[in-house]
Amino acid sequence: MIKVTLRGPNGTFEQEVPENSNLVVLAGLKKFPGLRYSCGMGRCGKCASRVVRGAEHLPPPDWKEERVLGEDKLQEGYRLMCQLYLTHDLEIAQDKVPIVPAYRRVRQKV
Numbered sequence: 001m002i003k004v005t006l007r008g009p010n011g012t013f014e015q016e017v018p019e020n021s022n023l024v025v026l027a028g029l030k031k032f033p034g035l036r037y038s039c040g041m042g043r044c045g046k047c048a049s050r051v052v053r054g055a056e057h058l059p060p061p062d063w064k065e066e067r068v069l070g071e072d073k074l075q076e077g078y079r080l081m082c083q084l085y086l087t088h089d090l091e092i093a094q095d096k097v098p099i100v101p102a103y104r105r106v107r108q109k110v
């Protein structure tokens with residue numbers, strides 16, 4: 001089993017989940033409370049979470065994460081929980097307000 005800690009706007013949740021679990025799938029089945037998500041497909045960014053511990057065990061971001069999170073959020077340690085299947089313990093934090101997907105952010109001229 002894998003221990004997952006979620007620090008979110010509604011409190012801290014700690015739970016053990018089976019190996020290769022996807023937290024958004026578990027949340028959809030009401031088996032992982034407290035996680036914010038929506039599309040489950042790497043489009044909306046609602047499941048974006050900053051990885052506090054365990055990032056070294058995650059695979060590199062896929063193209064959906066790059067498109068939604070953008071270079072800045074990836075550098076800050078954010079990942080899309082709907083795109084990850086967990087193999088090691090993980091601690092994540094969700095902000096009070098969901099991120100705006102990078103592809104929707106207004107580009108500002110410098």
Ligand code: FES
Nearest residue numbers: 040043045047082
């Ligand atoms: S739930 Fe929409 S991007 Fe993860």
